[in-house]
Amino acid sequence: MSSLALLGGKPVCNTPFPPWRSLGEEEVQAGLKVLKSGVLSSFVGTWSKEFSGGMEVRSLEKEWALHFRTRHAIAVNSATSGLYAAMGAIGIGPGDEVIVTPTSMSASATAPLVYGGIPVFADILQNTYMLDPRSIEARITPKTRAIIVVNLFGHSADMEAILLIAKRRHLFVIEDNAQAPGAVYQSRYAGTWGHIGVFSLNYHKHIHTGEGGVCVTNDAVLANRLKLIRNHAEAVIDSKGYAEEDDLTNMIGWNYRMTEIEAAIGRQQLKKLTALTRRKQGLGNVLRNSLLGMESEGLHAPHVGPNATHVYYTFPLRIEPAKAGVSRALFVQALQAEGVPAIERYAKPLYLSPLFQKRIAMGGHGFPFTLQPERRYTKGLCPTAERLYQEELFYIPWCSYEIGEEGVRQMTRAIQKVWEHRNDLGEAIHEPCERALRRK
Numbered sequence: 001m002s003s004l005a006l007l008g009g010k011p012v013c014n015t016p017f018p019p020w021r022s023l024g025e026e027e028v029q030a031g032l033k034v035l036k037s038g039v040l041s042s043f044v045g046t047w048s049k050e051f052s053g054g055m056e057v058r059s060l061e062k063e064w065a066l067h068f069r070t071r072h073a074i075a076v077n078s079a080t081s082g083l084y085a086a087m088g089a090i091g092i093g094p095g096d097e098v099i100v101t102p103t104s105m106s107a108s109a110t111a112p113l114v115y116g117g118i119p120v121f122a123d124i125l126q127n128t129y130m131l132d133p134r135s136i137e138a139r140i141t142p143k144t145r146a147i148i149v150v151n152l153f154g155h156s157a158d159m160e161a162i163l164l165i166a167k168r169r170h171l172f173v174i175e176d177n178a179q180a181p182g183a184v185y186q187s188r189y190a191g192t193w194g195h196i197g198v199f200s201l202n203y204h205k206h207i208h209t210g211e212g213g214v215c216v217t218n219d220a221v222l223a224n225r226l227k228l229i230r231n232h233a234e235a236v237i238d239s240k241g242y243a244e245e246d247d248l249t250n251m252i253g254w255n256y257r258m259t260e261i262e263a264a265i266g267r268q269q270l271k272k273l274t275a276l277t278r279r280k281q282g283l284g285n286v287l288r289n290s291l292l293g294m295e296s297e298g299l300h301a302p303h304v305g306p307n308a309t310h311v312y313y314t315f316p317l318r319i320e321p322a323k324a325g326v327s328r329a330l331f332v333q334a335l336q337a338e339g340v341p342a343i344e345r346y347a348k349p350l351y352l353s354p355l356f357q358k359r360i361a362m363g364g365h366g367f368p369f370t371l372q373p374e375r376r377y378t379k380g381l382c383p384t385a386e387r388l389y390q391e392e393l394f395y396i397p398w399c400s401y402e403i404g405e406e407g408v409r410q411m412t413r414a415i416q417k418v419w420e421h422r423n424d425l426g427e428a429i430h431e432p433c434e435r436a437l438r439r440k
């Protein structure tokens with residue numbers, strides 16, 4: 001008899017992990033103060049001081065820029081809006097190609113479509129799960145204008161190599177840093193390496209304001225364009241503050257404005273970011289270090305670069321089924337039975353979604369894909385991303401739970417237990433079948 005919980009044994013983690021909460025009394029007070037003032041947003045759509053938002057929004061931006069050591073920070077109402085605004089700010093237009101990753105949240109790859117741009121998928125690296133610089137290089141054409149790099153799961157992408165390519169080929173680099181606030185890469189914060197970095201303040205992230213996002217940049221022109229796009233650009237581009245010779249491209253503005261309540265909460269959340277991520281990072285590293293010995297037999301702990309830190313938005317793991325002698329599905333089921341909240345698959349390669357398969361985006365005739373009739377988003381386009389999705393990559397949503405020292409100890413024991421008894425899992429395949437047969 002095996003002691004695995006999946007086969008009837010006692011589970012290692014005896015109590016469910018409580019949900020993650022980053023909010024405290026400070027946020028309640030900050031939000032209440034704004035609510036009591038009655039001024040829930042100060043944005044106006046005319047060229048004035050308030051064109052850039054109220055006191056809380058502007059303070060959040062000042063503090064965000066200071067914290068991440070960037071020249072400018074522009075608050076928006078989501079990271080998705082931030083990515084759209086970034087595409088607009090760098091001047092993406094119909095037919096322009098933007099290199100994206102297949103392994104992420106959908107907006108990381110669909111943002112170019114909003115301006116008629118064409119997402120071009122490059123493959124990922126099997127150890128970091130992020131864009132492979134060599135694949136990026138191979139996908140560059142004369143129409144390529146930018147790369148959207150995602151700092152996935154809480155760790156920076158290989159920015160050194162990617163920035164080198166971008167510089168040589170005169171491309172913009174936009175960093176989707178929704179999952180890696182506070183992660184460090186070579187003595188600078190992740191999200192501050194590209195021309196524009198985009199952070200999320202959505203409820204599911206390390207720190208949040210319900211919904212929200214922040215763009216950062218060191219470029220004054222891009223900062224100004226982001227602010228214009230955020231707030232009805234077209235309504236103010238003939239006013240003072242916008243010069244005759246300024247670039248009118250994409251100056252059709254949206255309403256991506258953040259409210260004063262969100263900004264007030266965001267300011268308190270930002271103060272806590274370092275302590276919160278340090279804790280996530282420390283505990284994640286303890287679990288990671290306990291798994292390093294399994295690497296040679298096919299279970300891979302999260303990659304952490306030599307001059308980088310991981311803030312573990314999720315705790316990604318990779319199993320090589322042939323080497324380990326067990327399928328991912330069974331392994332994850334066994335972990336779940338032990339009480340580890342593991343999830344079997346992460347993000348189906350984005351080009352396999354109907355949007356790209358049917359090539360229908362704006363209107364019913366296939367714009368902007370009609371600008372590139374030959375481009376196909378066929379299966380096999382990014383083999384590593386597909387293999388990892390189908391068979392190897394799984395994760396623990398580290399940021400969804402409050403996992404303390406004892407939680408990490410239990411998870412470590414649970415993973416080690418399933419790993420050591422993985423040969424017993426063969427029984428789990430046959431047992432349900434036999435039971436089903438007996439029932440017949």
Ligand SMILES: *Cc1c(COP(=O)(O)O)cnc(C)c1O
Binds near residue numbers: 080199
């Ligand atoms: C959450 C997330 C987003 C979107 O953030 P929102 O603020 O919800 O729009 C974008 N990219 C990645 C990688 C994310 O994880």
